[in-house]
Amino acid sequence: MSSAYHRKKQPERVRSQLLEVAARLSLEQGIAALTLDAVSQAAGVSKGGLLHHFPNKLALLDGLFDELVARFDRAIEEAMAADKVEKGRFTRAYLTVCFALDQGAEGQGWQALTIALIAEPHLKARWRAWVARRAAEFATTDSSPDCLLARFAADGVWLADLIRSHELDASTRAAMLEKLKALSLA
Amino acid sequence: MSSAYHRKKQPERVRSQLLEVAARLSLEQGIAALTLDAVSQAAGVSKGGLLHHFPNKLALLDGLFDELVARFDRAIEEAMAADKVEKGRFTRAYLTVCFALDQGAEGQGWQALTIALIAEPHLKARWRAWVARRAAEFATTDSSPDCLLARFAADGVWLADLIRSHELDASTRAAMLEKLKALSLA
Numbered sequence: 001m002s003s004a005y006h007r008k009k010q011p012e013r014v015r016s017q018l019l020e021v022a023a024r025l026s027l028e029q030g031i032a033a034l035t036l037d038a039v040s041q042a043a044g045v046s047k048g049g050l051l052h053h054f055p056n057k058l059a060l061l062d063g064l065f066d067e068l069v070a071r072f073d074r075a076i077e078e079a080m081a082a083d084k085v086e087k088g089r090f091t092r093a094y095l096t097v098c099f100a101l102d103q104g105a106e107g108q109g110w111q112a113l114t115i116a117l118i119a120e121p122h123l124k125a126r127w128r129a130w131v132a133r134r135a136a137e138f139a140t141t142d143s144s145p146d147c148l149l150a151r152f153a154a155d156g157v158w159l160a161d162l163i164r165s166h167e168l169d170a171s172t173r174a175a176m177l178e179k180l181k182a183l184s185l186a
Numbered sequence: 187m188s189s190a191y192h193r194k195k196q197p198e199r200v201r202s203q204l205l206e207v208a209a210r211l212s213l214e215q216g217i218a219a220l221t222l223d224a225v226s227q228a229a230g231v232s233k234g235g236l237l238h239h240f241p242n243k244l245a246l247l248d249g250l251f252d253e254l255v256a257r258f259d260r261a262i263e264e265a266m267a268a269d270k271v272e273k274g275r276f277t278r279a280y281l282t283v284c285f286a287l288d289q290g291a292e293g294q295g296w297q298a299l300t301i302a303l304i305a306e307p308h309l310k311a312r313w314r315a316w317v318a319r320r321a322a323e324f325a326t327t328d329s330s331p332d333c334l335l336a337r338f339a340a341d342g343v344w345l346a347d348l349i350r351s352h353e354l355d356a357s358t359r360a361a362m363l364e365k366l367k368a369l370s371l372a
Contacts, residue, residue: 027307028307029307030305030306030307031217031218031305032217032218032220032243032247032306034218057218061218115301115304115305116302116305116306118301118349119216119217119301119302119305119349120216120218120302121213121214121215121216124349124350124351127349127351128349128350128351131351131352132353135352145358145361145362145365148352148358148362149339149362149365149366151342152339152342152343152346152362153335153338153339153342154342155341155342155345155346156337156338156339156340156341156342156345157338159341159342159345160338160341163304163305163310163313163314164310164314165310165313165314165317166317166321166334167318168334172331172334175331176331176334176335176338179331179335180335
């Protein structure tokens with residue numbers, strides 16, 4: 001690789017590293033306790049270097065949110081691409097992704113952050129925009145009350161996984177997923 | 187009322203007032219931005235007076251959590267008392283309370299806080315304990331997969347109301363509640 005390549009990529013790598021560290025600290029200590037100083041120290045990046053990417057805490061939270069939504073979108077697109085039935089396809093993909101959260105994917109730690117992020121007032125609005133955009137995009141295939149209900153149940157399971165509020169055995173979990181997928185076709 | 191009564195009650199009143207202010211500030215600015223100084227100033231209570239009730243930010247968050255759970259428990263007990271059918275009674279009460287969140291009850295503002303609170307690591311553990319205790323308490327009447335699924339859907343609706351992520355019209359909402367109540371009896 002040329003050094004020009006390195007020069008171009010380096011800032012992106014620092015940015016990713018800062019987000020990884022911010023995610024880890026948020027998970028360990030809660031988002032309320034997260035400070036730019038702590039991220040800068042734990043990442044071994046100067047405060048100036050951090051401020052170049054994230055001028056304040058809100059910008060850092062925005063960055064975490066963007067990354068989470070991008071991962072979620074990619075996972076949904078993959079699941080949709082593997083499903084040949086048009087009716088309820090978005091809902092089944094949504095179910096698949098939400099139910100997969102406990103599978104120990106590398107993204108799991110990150111996803112546990114979602115709950116803290118969407119509690120932040122300005123990120124709530126951004127999540128609302130995502131929901132509205134997707135609802136409009138898939139209105140012809142996924143707007144039935146049963147599809148909506150299935151997605152709400154998926155949100156509940158996702159929430160339970162994130163906060164580890166329930167101990168669900170694998171068979172109960174699989175039965176629930178099948179039942180909800182059937183609703184998407186009703 | 188005697189002055190002895192006043193002396194006894196005054197600290198409780200200050201505590202409630204501090205919690206109200208902390209809840210309002212958390213909703214306005216997010217829990218991450220909440221500081222003891224801001225609560226003390228907004229409540230017109232000295233920093234010493236605040237520290238007497240809440241020695242640090244975690245204690246303040248614990249206090250908010252206790253209050254929220256107490257309100258949630260009372261609402262569930264009321265709903266259960268009004269339901270004569272034993273099977274799935276806890277689930278129907280849970281559904282009723284979760285779906286009522288958008289009804290503009292005085293507790294609504296407070297409940298919007300729940301999502302921020304359960305994202306805090308040590309409060310997650312407290313919520314998990316609540317779920318486990320209730321699941322054990324109502325194991326004979328409310329442990330079917332359908333009851334569980336109904337409660338997950340209620341969590342999803344509750345989450346949607348809290349973060350205002352979906353615009354649900356009243357008839358869709360009512361139909362969903364009826365469908366989920368029917369599941370609790372299946």
